[in-house]
Amino acid sequence: xxxxxxxxxxxxxxxxxxxxxxxxxxxxxxxxxxxxxxxxxxxxxxxxxxxxxxxxxxxxxxxxxxxxxxxxxxxxxxxxxxxxxxxxxxxxxxxxxxxxxxxxxxxxxxxxxxxxxxxxxxxxxxxxxxxxxxxxxxxxxxxxxxxxxxxxxxxxxxxxxxxxxxxxxxxxxxxxxxxxxxxxxxxxxxxxxxxxxxxxxxxxxxxxxxxxxxxxxxxxxxxxxxxxxxxxxxxxxxxxxxxxxxxxxxxxxxxxxxxxxxxxxxxxxxxxxxxxxxxxxxxxxxxxxxxxxxxxxxxxxxxxxxxxxxxxxxxxx
Amino acid sequence: xxxxxxxxxxxxxxxxxxxxxxxxxxxxxxxxxxxxxxxxxxxxxxxxxxxxxxxxxxxxxxxxxxxxxxxxxxxxxxxxxxxxxxxxxxxxxxxxxxxxxxxxxxxxxxxxxxxxxxxxxxxxxxxxxxxxxxxxxxxxxxxxxxxxxxxxxxxxxxxxxxxxxxxxxxxxxxxxxxxxxxxxxxxxxxxxxxxxxxxxxxxxxxxxxxxxxxxxxxxxxxxxxxxxxxxxxxxxxxxxxxxxxxxxxxxxxxxxxxxxxxxxxxxxxxxxxxxxxxxxxxxxxxxxxxxxxxxxxxxxxxxxxxxxxxxxxxxxxxx
Numbered sequence: 189x190x191x192x193x194x195x196x197x198x199x200x201x202x203x204x205x206x207x208x209x210x211x212x213x214x215x216x217x218x219x220x221x222x223x224x225x226x227x228x229x230x231x232x233x234x235x236x237x238x239x240x241x242x243x244x245x246x247x248x249x250x251x252x253x254x255x256x257x258x259x260x261x262x263x264x265x266x267x268x269x270x271x272x273x274x275x276x277x278x279x280x281x282x283x284x285x286x287x288x289x290x291x292x293x294x295x296x297x298x299x300x301x302x303x304x305x306x307x308x309x310x311x312x313x314x315x316x317x318x319x320x321x322x323x324x325x326x327x328x329x330x331x332x333x334x335x336x337x338x339x340x341x342x343x344x345x346x347x348x349x350x351x352x353x354x355x356x357x358x359x360x361x362x363x364x365x366x367x368x369x370x371x372x373x374x375x376x377x378x379x380x381x382x383x384x385x386x387x388x389x390x391x392x393x394x395x396x397x398x399x400x401x402x403x404x405x406x407x408x409x410x411x412x413x414x415x416x417x418x419x420x421x422x423x424x425x426x427x428x429x430x431x432x433x434x435x436x437x438x439x440x441x442x443x444x445x446x447x448x449x450x451x452x453x454x455x456x457x458x459x460x461x462x463x464x465x466x467x468x469x470x471x472x473x474x475x476x477x478x479x480x481x482x483x484x485x486x487x488x489x490x491x492x493x494x495x496x497x498x499x500x501x502x503x504x505x
Numbered sequence: 506x507x508x509x510x511x512x513x514x515x516x517x518x519x520x521x522x523x524x525x526x527x528x529x530x531x532x533x534x535x536x537x538x539x540x541x542x543x544x545x546x547x548x549x550x551x552x553x554x555x556x557x558x559x560x561x562x563x564x565x566x567x568x569x570x571x572x573x574x575x576x577x578x579x580x581x582x583x584x585x586x587x588x589x590x591x592x593x594x595x596x597x598x599x600x601x602x603x604x605x606x607x608x609x610x611x612x613x614x615x616x617x618x619x620x621x622x623x624x625x626x627x628x629x630x631x632x633x634x635x636x637x638x639x640x641x642x643x644x645x646x647x648x649x650x651x652x653x654x655x656x657x658x659x660x661x662x663x664x665x666x667x668x669x670x671x672x673x674x675x676x677x678x679x680x681x682x683x684x685x686x687x688x689x690x691x692x693x694x695x696x697x698x699x700x701x702x703x704x705x706x707x708x709x710x711x712x713x714x715x716x717x718x719x720x721x722x723x724x725x726x727x728x729x730x731x732x733x734x735x736x737x738x739x740x741x742x743x744x745x746x747x748x749x750x751x752x753x754x755x756x757x758x759x760x761x762x763x764x765x766x767x768x769x770x771x772x773x774x775x776x777x778x779x780x781x782x783x784x785x786x787x788x789x790x791x792x793x794x795x796x797x798x799x800x801x802x803x804x805x806x807x808x809x810x811x812x813x814x815x816x817x818x819x820x821x822x823x824x
Binding site: 213 | 739
């Protein structure tokens with residue numbers, strides 16, 4: 189214990205000052221909002237003429253009332269948004285591991301290096317585009333009047349579809365999942381390719397000498413070596429299972445009212461409640477945010493716990 | 506010497522024979538190649554499509570819709586976009602472009618400072634607060650205040666509304682990149698460098714800026730690249746903190762959000778050169794602005810790519 193109490197060295201002090209701006213940033217932009225989460229447990233009311241902190245301090249505590257209300261008041265919407273958030277995320281978690289790992293192994297085995305490089309560069313492009321821009325791409329294809337898809341449908345003698353209306357809501361889950369894959373694939377692939385670079389070449393040589401073909405090498409060397417990264421990506425993804433990629437759901441659907449049932453996730457709900465609602469009730473909205481954080485953290489702890497049981501070395505903590 | 510060469514040659518022969526044995530079968534290779542060519546095209550095609558649309562004439566679109574083979578080519582969209590003026594007679598879209606540029610440059614510089622300093626500090630094994638800092642930056646990775654609390658703090662407590670700071674500050678730092686930076690410094694900077702600096706009497710600031718940073722180019726390029734695109738692509742912060750009346754502050758991405766339904770706000774009526782605002786080729790103009798937003802990204806990221814694979818690879822090795 190005494191050791192800990194030793195005086196700060198000059199070095200410590202200098203390093204501390206070097207880190208001070210970042211510490212300040214964290215306090216202002218991470219820890220203050222975290223503190224603001226107590227709105228969820230209060231009956232927040234703005235005191236006229238006073239600032240946010242004053243209002244917060246002088247609002248009554250309401251316990252879990254806000255949470256109860258979130259579920260009781262508009263049950264249908266709440267169920268809808270939880271089902272959507274979890275549903276999409278489960279699909280994404282599976283696809284985000286299976287597809288990039290498969291493709292990374294495939295691309296690393298291509299004979300033509302230039303082709304592999306070019307394909308990788310091209311597939312990375314969508315990662316650097318915003319959902320707003322992607323929304324316009326989608327519109328170019330799906331616009332009811334001028335979209336390419338409807339034109340092709342008409343040419344083939346089929347009836348055009350009003351893509352941003354209720355009648356197309358059956359297609360949108362597929363569209364959203366495809367868009368997600370399209371946008372994230374290149375980046376995830378690079379993560380796995382980077383991890384594959386760290387694999388000792390001697391392992392492959394040994395396998396070759398033992399007569400293992402490409403398939404066996406992938407199965408018995410590459411995959412096991414990628415396991416730590418896969419597990420890490422999996423655990424991190426479970427922590428975000430109650431969050432959603434807001435832009436994907438909000439922008440590519442153009443926030444079309446009649447499609448709400450398809451893209452209403454927790455984030456969309458919170459955003460709409462704050463900005464597209466004439467009288468936002470801060471308590472419920474904050475309750476939704478708090479649920480996201482707490483449930484996400486719990487899921488992550490669970491996932492990590494399960495991984496610990498079956499594969500101790502690769503658990504995150 | 507000679508013998509060694511000979512051995513080398515033999516070894517090469519063996520290994521090239523092994524390569525041949527180890528390669529994919531031609532059929533499989535062709536199938537894989539085909540798949541990746543297809544995927545690459547799928548990823549780039551929409552951009553090409555939008556570029557083509559932006560160079561079609563409005564008449565062509567009215568006739569055949571959005572198509573890869575327009576009936577008539579035209580650059581009128583870009584002409585109209587250029588002639589959109591604000592009350593001061595300044596091109597509206599150019600102003601948004603400049604806004605995006607200012608936000609991107611300022612944000613990237615700030616973010617680089619915040620991320621690399623903290624990464625460096627955490628990477629120092631002797632630092633007293635090392636453990637505390639690790640927890641301090643890890644907690645925000647799992648817990649956050651949610652949109653509402655964040656919004657209220659930024660808007661009502663820090664008064665960032667309707668300023669560039671509302672976009673620059675919240676996006677400047679991230680625990681993930683601090684961890685990447687810390688790992689990079691730990692792996693790539695030998696303690697000896699830091700110690701030699703100390704012996705020469707340099708303080709930590711000097712060691713960091715003059716000894717450590719110059720050899721950390723791949724890391725800096727990686728972090729800078731992701732910050733740059735994060736800022737350039739931001740529309741979300743803008744939509745939260747910029748009021749719809751403050752067009753003069755809009756970055757390009759947020760202009761795109763706003764013209765989705767109505768392009769008129771870009772043209773302040775009488776300042777429209779030509780004056781026929783009723784006949785604006787709105788659809789091609791939208792796509793022209795999309796192109797203006799995307800092209801800088803498209804042409805810059807391949808140049809950075811060689812750096813960021815190194816940066817990420819070194820930085821992502823698990824301890």
